[in-house]
Amino acid sequence: MKRKITIKFTVFIVITCVCVGLVNEWLKPKYYYNETWPTTNTYEDFYKLKRNSVDVLMFGSSHAVSCLNPQVIYDHYGITSYNLGCEQQSLVVAYYWLREALKYQSPKAVIVDTYTLHKYYDAYVYNNMNCSEGAVRKAMDAMRLSPLKWEAGKAIEKEDPTQSALSFSFLNIRYHTRWMNLTENDYTENSMVDHGGIKGFTVLDTVDPSLQYVPFKAADAEGVEAEEMVETAKKYLDKIVELCKKKNIQLILINIPCDESINRYKSTKEYADQNEIPFYDFNEEKLYHEIGYNVAEDYWSHPNYKGAEKVSDYLGKILLNTYGIEPRQDASYDDSREVYEHRIEISDYYRQVIFISI
């Protein structure tokens, strides 16, 4: 009798959980490959990768998403990498996504873009996450349900008490009112995810010929004051450093061309030196010129795909030559190449149309 009741009860709980899970999946906002920041594709595609098929993982804000192109790195050097960055990615989110990624992959190197180490935007100083609530959700909602996700939710709630830890596991708490705004995207998740993205990279095509940039010299940093890092960001970067050391992963810090201040460069450089981590700042004169970057052609902060190619090519080169990451074959890059080339075609087409119309 007791057994029968237990079975009935368990079956009911399981069916209810499945139904709630399905409803939550349906209510969750989705961002596919056809949007500028395709977070849903980025994370769902990641889960579809073959286990231990990626040697390099990349993290960072939209700067990283639009600049670090795993397709270029693979096509030029045969190194398999994946960009797990997202808009305004907080170091807290990066840390938990790194831990999540390590469940599925055994990377030899991790690249972290340092832009969100310093204060991102005045509007978000009400919390310690250094980003908007929406940006946190975009990345965290895509994470699979697990004790780690619960832990991440608790950590986020601690840094931003306006958020609820429970809502990261039970998405209905955050999104149940979306039943009023569901669109076609919410009913076509499977096919949109199946289409696939570009390994977390997004193609941008902004060009501003009037843009000018004079990169700073590393030597000039001596006379300036280092800008303080956001405390929470630093705390979680420490955790990333520790985790990478523990897992024997080469951590690399980078900063893409984004008109970064020398004060920020100085504090990041000092941190990197203290922790013996390599740091590549593409706003610094030597690197800027070495990769042949030109803001007038390549744009900055959110570089167009040509600018991204220059930075990614350089990273591929050092990954191969300096950090000894071996090339390998992976058919999934052939699929993402198709998407990438298609996106470039579209971008070039529109660029020509705009050029002719001007």
Added chain:
Amino acid sequence: MTFISFSFYIFLAVIVLIYYILPLKIRWLTLLAGSLCFYAYISQYSAAKILALVMAAFLCWILGLFQSRFPKLKKIWLALSIVAIGIPLLVMKGMPFLERLTGGRTPEWLIVPIGIAFYSMQLISYSVDVYYGKVDAQRNFLKFLLFVSFFPQIIQGPIPRYDQLQSQLVEGHRFDERGFVKGFMLILWGFFLKLCIADKAAVIVNTVFDNYPTYRGMYVLVAGILYSFQLYADFLACTTLAQGMARLFGIELTDNFHHPYFSDSVKDFWRRWHISLSSWLKDYIYIPLGGNRKGKLRKYLNLIVTFAVSGIWHGSGFKYLFWGLLHAGYQIAGEVLDPLKKQFDRVLLLNEHGKVKRCFRIIVTFILVMVGWIIFRADDLRTGLSMIKSTFTVHNTWILTNDAIFSLGLGWKECIVLVLCLGILFIVSFIQEKGIQIRNKVLNLNLLLRRFIYIGAILFILIFGTYGYGFNAQSFIYGGF
């Protein structure tokens, strides 16, 4: 908030599990431990508040024992008991009132134990019942403490009577699947009432009441109607959740409501609204004062005193007192004007027991009660009266047709959901009024259909409820009294 929080249900699941694992005889200890833990949690682990509860229970218990041991001094023990329990309650209730009058501040040493309004009434009724020999004094203090602190009903009632609850609490119950599922259904119904009706209606109600005089006239009327349903759904939700939780342990708490908005007079309303409080007031104030046995004038005076106490019990401030007296006034006027009403019926050829007459009386009663609720909800008496006045003096009927109503915090889609949910509440109440228990009907369905209903209900509440980000989940309104 507590009864709709995730952590509370984890706590409840643990208590239920331990309850049914332990031997039958000591199962009540699980309830006591759970109740004290719950009380400690809601008191934010304030030792003083927990001690206040235990001390009040102890005093009442020991004086109850004295009543049975030294019956000659019964009156003194009873008086001591009422004074010991009643005075702290009066001080708590009266302090903010005095503050407003004198402009002073509540002394920092004064602690307000959670649920004092409810457990004080429980304790007084126990003492009086022992005095009149209706119940025997409890000899085991821990068992008595469980009666006082039983966690599903300590914050917001219903106010239980010792003879109804005590034996159920301590006797230990075997697991009964049907009863357990009934408890589960009650909890689901409670969530529906709270999240899909009360908290949804609260969005509009709060906008109007918190921004008066920006919103006047028809806005006040709409908010008044919605507040009437919000308060009912909120309080009913709380009681239903308490009943559902108790049912999981095989304990049945009495109904606290009997479809009050189907009342055809204010007198009838008070037989159906907050039954445990109304009957308490009747048994321990109205009847001891003489009830209706000492002539009409005395009866009216007794009504006024009883409803004044009810008003003061609900809160400190003139508005609560006025609200209580208004209901006394309604009832007195109802009796005084009875011959006139009969004349009116004759002129309009209305059948005394006809459906039309009953509908008319139900609507009039609802309006009278709603007027009282507007005062009850308003910031103060003056504002409440001004809001009611504005429904007659400000003409803005067009807000019902120009979509202005959808700018009060709920869009048209959510308004449809609210109306739909109110429709469900009406249908369920109507069926129950006919004496049909929907829970039993559901239980007799086949397993697949039942599961479909349960899961459908859970998903409906999850999707259409008002909670989570962007909403400040409303505390149960009666928790504040």
